[in-house]
Amino acid sequence: MSFFPNVPQIKYEGRGSKNPFAYKHYNPKEVVFGKTMEEHLRISVAYWHTFNANGTDPFGVGTAVRSWDSLSPLDRSLARVEANFELLEKLGVPYYAFHDADIAPEGETLAETNKNIDVVVAKLKEYQQSTGKKLLWNTANLFTNPRYVHGASTSSNAEVFAYSAATIKKMLEVGKELGAENYVFWGGREGYESLLNTDMGLELDNLARMLHMAVDYAKEIGFGAQFLIEPKPKEPTKHQYDFDAATAINFLRKYGLKDYFKMNIEANHATLAGHTFEHELRVSRLEGALGSIDANQGDYLLGWDTDEFPTDLYSTTLAMYEILKNDGLGKGGVNFDAKVRRTSFEDEDLFYAHIAGIDSFAHGLKAAAKLIEEKVLDGVIEERYSSYREGVGAEIVAGKHDLKSLEQYVLTKQQPIKNRSNRLEQLRASVNEVITSV
Amino acid sequence: MSFFPNVPQIKYEGRGSKNPFAYKHYNPKEVVFGKTMEEHLRISVAYWHTFNANGTDPFGVGTAVRSWDSLSPLDRSLARVEANFELLEKLGVPYYAFHDADIAPEGETLAETNKNIDVVVAKLKEYQQSTGKKLLWNTANLFTNPRYVHGASTSSNAEVFAYSAATIKKMLEVGKELGAENYVFWGGREGYESLLNTDMGLELDNLARMLHMAVDYAKEIGFGAQFLIEPKPKEPTKHQYDFDAATAINFLRKYGLKDYFKMNIEANHATLAGHTFEHELRVSRLEGALGSIDANQGDYLLGWDTDEFPTDLYSTTLAMYEILKNDGLGKGGVNFDAKVRRTSFEDEDLFYAHIAGIDSFAHGLKAAAKLIEEKVLDGVIEERYSSYREGVGAEIVAGKHDLKSLEQYVLTKQQPIKNRSNRLEQLRASVNEVITSV
């Protein structure tokens, strides 16, 4: 039985193809910059947006009607498993990612919930084995249920902390069972609504306590996944504790957790924090903490997380540039944490949207490779900073100077200092030529 | 000779006074929460906005005409010294703060510039001694001169790094000479205009190198001032490296500088970064890094640093709450990094504006003290987090749990968990009553 009977296998047909069910850029086995596109991109489908979301927004109910809607909760969950693997196969992509709440119905008790999870996990495992598809990451949903109204690890209620711990434990076990390559911690409601009633010190201490417990338990059970923090500045809370990469990394450093976590950077979260996507990737890369990405895009004129499928080629190109400079994402991947618009409510849109996003990243990969191969950016950077490779600059970098020696140096030099133009406008035009020529 | 002959000594006359040249709230010797207002607030006047700025903006030339405008550069600098101390005395406040470029004209060479500085510093010292007024902090202006077009410590040009080092050296010596209680590092142009042409790794390394050199030199000359970083997210650059407190503290931690620096938090910089002023104060306080504040306010609907005199009593109250919770600002103070509006171009406005700002902080101090004394916020917080002072919560805080023991705990408990309302609306009403009743 097929959930998407009208959708054929999506294949690469290249530029010029008018077939909406074909890739124009993503050619999995094509070698770019020394690896296949598939190896570079490690594409993943987000279970929640693809199989659970239905277009609900704060002003309206769902618009998408799926064939599994009428089933009982557990059967619905099982049907979604099949739909997931059908979609992965038809898209020809290797990974998926989920929260506990996406895959199985919550029960009245923890025990009941875990039992439901076990049933679905068994089926996921079976399908993974038969299809060769893999789990990029899993995580625990610690924000939807009303118990998390005040947060999870940072709840003002210790009972909720305990419940969160039990849930994370279960999901670490599930990750191990399914061979997840990463495990993600997105803050959910870990933040504050108002400073007036918040003990931020205790809340941050508790958040660190929970992460330490997770690290310890993964070690105990031999779950070797890469642990990832996903920064977001706001929404649903006024202020989320993992505001951006720098904030999250500072937290990790403060609490002795830096060695155990990398970042899962989401484009739309970056822009909500006042940064570009590539900025957050750069910061993470320089900290040795670029783990994985949530591929999507926001709307700069809207102040909430719109989670659109990424089609901005400037953004995908500069993201792939950072990833190539990072020697790839390691265990991480390009997870499409993106939802079809509420107005794109037909089943086929799930495919059209993924094709749009995947092609945009494939295009970005090719453009980024060309930027590097032709030294479009790197050549400029080498030249700009050349003064640090000789003379006083090289000595400064080598640690041979102090304020006194530099004052002496300056006093002997002719003023004024000569600088050179950055030629930024010309550089941007060159980037345009590269992006539109691959 | 007087620079402000129409301005009388500003005295406290209390609520109800209609005298525009009087304080309605700031009563320096009045004891609030165990200390005098003067001791709490440690008020400082910003030299640049008060004596150098003239109302220029990107669309128009200056509107203020000062009596010293027609003098030669050095005489103008010397006149401003007199005006500064007259203003401090008339306002009855103890501190001032400056950049090198504020107090003396720049020469053709570093030597010439330093000579000019020495002349003015001698006069400042003399006036400090005769009036008892003190220097809250000084700093180096590493952004106005064209040499800093690409940054100072983070310039792509090593010659500029060297020049910056020499300038910082001089200003550390000036700080020592004048007994500055703090020394501030505001990033100026330390950031990037575009990632396309920026070697962020080298730039951050260089920034750290410079700060280490400054720490070392201050130690060498016995200059015991508190060192302060002033975060700002953007402007003039697209991205300033000291984006916000968390980012700056992460940088300090990464480069082994955390012990040597605290934060100088500016209200308008906080809001440009997407935070409230009180958020940045809270973050700094919890990091043991709340050093001093730049008191001003921005306009939430405008995207640049408007540096308005602070009159929002919500903001001043919550700022003073954080400061009281921090046991005060230590060596730091409340520096009015605020400029009169371009439309407030008369000499008297310098006084009216400072009175407005100082009274708003004095009002905020009284309201914050009342909030604490009546446990308006603290009572709510104690109650909200009470579950962490007993039972499983106390055990979690004491480090007695792991994921397994917490799962066991949850499995034995009745579901669902009961949470309590935050009653935020009621709390905000209570805060209103406090602010409008002091």
Place this chain on the structure above:
Amino acid sequence: MSFFPNVPQIKYEGRGSKNPFAYKHYNPKEVVFGKTMEEHLRISVAYWHTFNANGTDPFGVGTAVRSWDSLSPLDRSLARVEANFELLEKLGVPYYAFHDADIAPEGETLAETNKNIDVVVAKLKEYQQSTGKKLLWNTANLFTNPRYVHGASTSSNAEVFAYSAATIKKMLEVGKELGAENYVFWGGREGYESLLNTDMGLELDNLARMLHMAVDYAKEIGFGAQFLIEPKPKEPTKHQYDFDAATAINFLRKYGLKDYFKMNIEANHATLAGHTFEHELRVSRLEGALGSIDANQGDYLLGWDTDEFPTDLYSTTLAMYEILKNDGLGKGGVNFDAKVRRTSFEDEDLFYAHIAGIDSFAHGLKAAAKLIEEKVLDGVIEERYSSYREGVGAEIVAGKHDLKSLEQYVLTKQQPIKNRSNRLEQLRASVNEVITSV
């Protein structure tokens, strides 16, 4: 039977009362500026936020549990009627407001829906008569149902236009039946998601067609309510056609509708559009189009409609200043289009929140009256523009000049022109003194 058995009648106890179930400022019969507070404020409760909302947000399900939740749809609707009038009576406020979808369950067909509405309307009418409470306004919800996925009057689907028309017809009849004093048109999904696929010209023409039909039908049935447009810039769509007051009024002018509509200004919509609340009120007032207000507040650092209960006294004071300058709101009122925070999920919070909001508006009313009585703002304005009451200024205003005569005038005058300081900082301090002294 009581829905709020723990809540007593809310009475005025004045400043200093610590009773959370009492007004500190709102004293309905107290005369301020020539009218009672009740007459000035004409307070209204929003049915949707108060009786239908349960704290759902995009990241979590509802947190509030109400006593009517377990009833069947129609019984639930009827129970809410009782709860509504109990709340109105306990709060001691005269008005309420609703959408069709708030008061009755939607049926399978229009006929069925209308039948449900009739049942509930009969009960509302009965309760209005027995309690004396009144309907400030009603409206049609043309955005929640999936049929409105592409808009209502501006849908790309003519069937949806027709359905919207039928719905508006019914709600005009309901308004007449219940004596609604106003009828509101909030755009819902009238806007676009992307210009790429939008025929904006046709959509705006259709919107105007619908409004003309509504005007005509109201006339036909003798429904004399004031018609109101409620501007909002974005959310749920990327761009809502009624972006702000100026945009909405331009639309009305273009389509010959200006005489039939006024504005219903919402604070949070104003700030999302980049304006202050008082700006939108001022613009509407000067256009003779200030009809009513949706009282709430947003969070300047968040980019979505948070609909918080208003407690910012600066905002309530300046809003009431505009309303007093408008000689009141006429048929309009102060409708609390505000929802309790998701964390304020207990029944009592519905009261605490309304008390907070009502007291903040009562406080604002008293402060605004004092600002006017003491000519704090008006005195400044009279003085600032005095040059237009004599000489060349008076002649300009009287239409006696053209470019040539003004050039002649300038050529005879001494340059440079002398301007005076605005003293804005001092004025803000004066406003603080007024707000904190009433």
Place this chain on the structure above:
Amino acid sequence: MSFFPNVPQIKYEGRGSKNPFAYKHYNPKEVVFGKTMEEHLRISVAYWHTFNANGTDPFGVGTAVRSWDSLSPLDRSLARVEANFELLEKLGVPYYAFHDADIAPEGETLAETNKNIDVVVAKLKEYQQSTGKKLLWNTANLFTNPRYVHGASTSSNAEVFAYSAATIKKMLEVGKELGAENYVFWGGREGYESLLNTDMGLELDNLARMLHMAVDYAKEIGFGAQFLIEPKPKEPTKHQYDFDAATAINFLRKYGLKDYFKMNIEANHATLAGHTFEHELRVSRLEGALGSIDANQGDYLLGWDTDEFPTDLYSTTLAMYEILKNDGLGKGGVNFDAKVRRTSFEDEDLFYAHIAGIDSFAHGLKAAAKLIEEKVLDGVIEERYSSYREGVGAEIVAGKHDLKSLEQYVLTKQQPIKNRSNRLEQLRASVNEVITSV
């Protein structure tokens, strides 16, 4: 004598050229969509950013050193005339645009200023005649001089209104003398800093009075230029009266000025107002008011007018799409109201930046033409709104329905209504293919 001796004539070399002094897309005589590129784009250079600006920003002095800097004021102005025409010729573009203050030094009196202007205008006219270059538009700078501290036409000081009138008179005469095809009114400081001290009603009335006087005088002297309003939402004032196109058009309608003015839409002003560039163009087009454009781009993450040279191909493509749909800009043109970055301070950057911007618009023109020719967008739109071309939809558009007839229609129809997906993701992918294939 040459001002740009190192810059050759800029010619079209096409894609693949690595010559930085060549166009890759702009081929003036190439026919696209029925007209030459030159005729479509009508490119203009902005005098102020190109010849007067030097890189000054609020945190630093100028970085650009031009060969005319050392001349006396009037000689400097005359040298800039020569530089302007050399640049226009080397770029091979037909138009330029200026404010009075850009071209001639201001004198002590109006008479003296006008005399300076006359000297420069004579030279401009001579160069226009000898080169064939033309004036796209001129305008009066009513914001830089301190006299405009409180606005010009909306100043609280009637003397300033008079002075503004005299200045506008002169510039209308200059426009006539030089054959300007348009005359622009950008608000400058026409707006408010605070509502607390602003008589908005009088200010708007005065603004309208001034525009009527300008219309009358242009008629009197036979100056047939198109009059343009340039909307901007904020900066330098907190709120500019011509906030956006809809606001400006509402103002024009209210004051009987709609027939005499069109819009000059600037990309960066659009985004500061919360709109896309293409939105403002669409709104203006539908109002029959799309007059001309100020081509530049902002930075969505920065809150001020950065006036960058436009290189975002999404923006240039969608702008050109609106312009093609408008049957071109008529008398208007594409004026590069863009400044080289402060870091692009060398003379050559003036060329590199214009080449980047011009090529981006030429690229956008080709992409927009292809979008239209291949019906990429128009085909979708025709299909989406097809229900309004038949049946009830056609009847609605033809004005044959009212609320009653539509209710009757709905009551006879089967529910629920069927809508179709918008397929926005697929459409965006198609747009990418077009933009990167021309």
